Amino acid sequence: MTVFACAGCGAVLTAPLSQVALPVHAHQSYGHAMLPALMEPGTYAVDPHPSGPPWRLWGEITTAEAEAQGWYAPVHAVSLGPRGAVVIAPGDVRGTVLIPDRCDGYCMGLDGRDGPNLACTRCGRAVATRIDDCSLWQAVWLDPRAVRPLPGEPDDRAVLDWDDLQRERPGTPPVEQPGRWNPIWEAAAGAALAHLLAVSDGAPVAVPEGLVADVFGRALDALSPAGLPAKSVALGGPGLAAAAADILLVPVHPQTGKAWRPPREAAKASGGEVLGGDVSGGDRSGGDRSGGDRSGGELLAREPSGGEPSARMELGGGRPGRTVPLAADVWVRMAFPSEWEPVAVVGGVPEVVWRDDPPPLLPVGPFRPDSGVFLSTLVRLPEVRRPWLRSIYDQVRERPYSPPF
DSSP states (O other): OOEEETTOOBBBBBOOOOOOOOOOTTTOOTEEEEBBBSSSEEEEEEEEEEOOOOOEGGGGSSHHHHHHHOOOOOSSEEEESOOOOEEHHHGGGGEEOOGGOOOOOOOSSSTTTTSEEEETTTOOEEEEEEEETTTBOOOEOOOOOTTTEEEEEEOOOOOOOHHHHHOOOOOSEEETTTTTEHHHHHHHHHHHHHHHHTTTTOOEEEEOOTHHHHIIIIHHHHHHHHSSSSSSEEOOOOTSSSOSEEEEEEEEEEOOOBBBOOOHHHHHHHHOOOOOOOOOOOOOOOOTTTSSSEETTEEOOOOOOSSSOOEEEEEGGGGEEEEEEEEEEHHHHHHHHGSSSOOOOOOOHHHHHHHHHHOOOSSOOOOOOOOHHHHHHHHHHHGGGSSSHHHHHHHHOOOOOOOTO
């Protein structure tokens, strides 16, 4: 496991932590209410992108400079700050105190607009930014210039294989009380939608009925260009039969950030032989259990749970195709919806049980992918430079809350 210490005085600033993938909704802004903590207790994630000052307006940099920072279409401003910000749950912070003159926010909490607002108790160095304002996932972001990782006790949290992952993480329900779509689903769909359009090559995209159509169908119908033969989409992943589709929606491992790969492709990547079963899940040996991917003390970011860039590979029936990453907690509910429905006992369920058991929540309106996550994902894909996809990006950027968003 890893603990983080002040780079100035060495004081310990966190509880022991295990590294996981950066959640796809890490930078989401949603609604106007208090949101829960972004990270599970005892975990941390690393943002691979630059963050914080200095900032430069888009018109002040060249195309080459922008692309060097991973931007392939216009944004308001580009961060030239450090990469590798570390995000943890607020409850895992130790030895810090708020900086009174940096505690501004938009509404009922802190939003980090004034820069780092937590200081090391021992030496007073600004080390982190607490975020807990309305619409934002509660988190503490450690400044990579102000902290350093230290090895801790051995990590007893093994990297789960796909079978164990499905047993231990039942997924995120698509609908919340009182009938609104879950914001985590909206963020995951926004990221996956960007990848779907990028791999479609400008063709319409046909999705299967059910939750996949509920989540992606409306947006794809509205955004996809017409005129070319449609490309088919199917769910692919552990526990599902191989699908003969042009594009597979596959789960992203929440610990490693790696997207599932068809067994034959996983074997090719590892130089092994396909012997049957799923050989692609995570690292069955547990991988690095020290709590972090580190090389010479430098933190290495894992792929965000929105996934690695989509890949070309051999899909069902030996046909070439593309995979699109989707957060595993969303994917599993799409792939196995019946497992989350009431199961009848022998002889049927007594009427009194049906009477007292609340019916499944139904959404009060159509699904709307998160436009902010969609744009922030699409702008970092080189495919956005294609004229037809750039047109979609510009359209959504100009009207981010128009249908289908």
